[in-house]
Amino acid sequence: MEEGWEKAKEPRQIPNSNSNPNPKKANGGAKPYDMSERLLLFADRVLYIAEDLPSARGVGKVREQIVSAGTSIGANYEEADGAETRADKKKSLVTSRKEARESRWWLRLIYLHWKQHLDVKADIAEATELILILSRMIQLMQP
Numbered sequence: 042m043e044e045g046w047e048k049a050k051e052p053r054q055i056p057n058s059n060s061n062p063n064p065k066k067a068n069g070g071a072k073p074y075d076m077s078e079r080l081l082l083f084a085d086r087v088l089y090i091a092e093d094l095p096s097a098r099g100v101g102k103v104r105e106q107i108v109s110a111g112t113s114i115g116a117n118y119e120e121a122d123g124a125e126t127r128a129d130k131k132k133s134l135v136t137s138r139k140e141a142r143e144s145r146w147w148l149r150l151i152y153l154h155w156k157q158h159l160d161v162k163a164d165i166a167e168a169t170e171l172i173l174i175l176s177r178m179i180q181l182m183q184p
Contacts (some may be wrong), residue, residue: 044104060122076174077122079117080118084111084144086167087107088108090148090159090161090164091104091107091108093158094159095155095158103147103150105158106147107144107148109139111140113139113140114140114144115137117133117136118133118137118151121137130182134178137174137175138175141168141172142172145165148168
């Protein structure tokens, strides 16, 4: 193993997108139908990815950025869920989508630079799906 690459705990896998999202069925590996839960699992994966980044100089900024963006998607979604006005809800959903886009960008950089050490293709796909879901939620809020 190259210097600076200490393997973190085995990360939880992004569930298979072909799985049935119905949480009432025992469907091992299905994506949660509940968006809050799905965002929590995404944030958890991001933390594992950050742990798996090398300890080399200059990588700290990438680690900080991916953790910040990847964990704030769910936090902003929860804020939207508890919003008191439609405008506040939309604002929080838009922020959540921006953070999802930023997360995808950082994941793409990680893939480009460290693909021989980290497999984040499924995480990039999940970020893209989250962006699409959040975009649709925002679109449905239009008058």
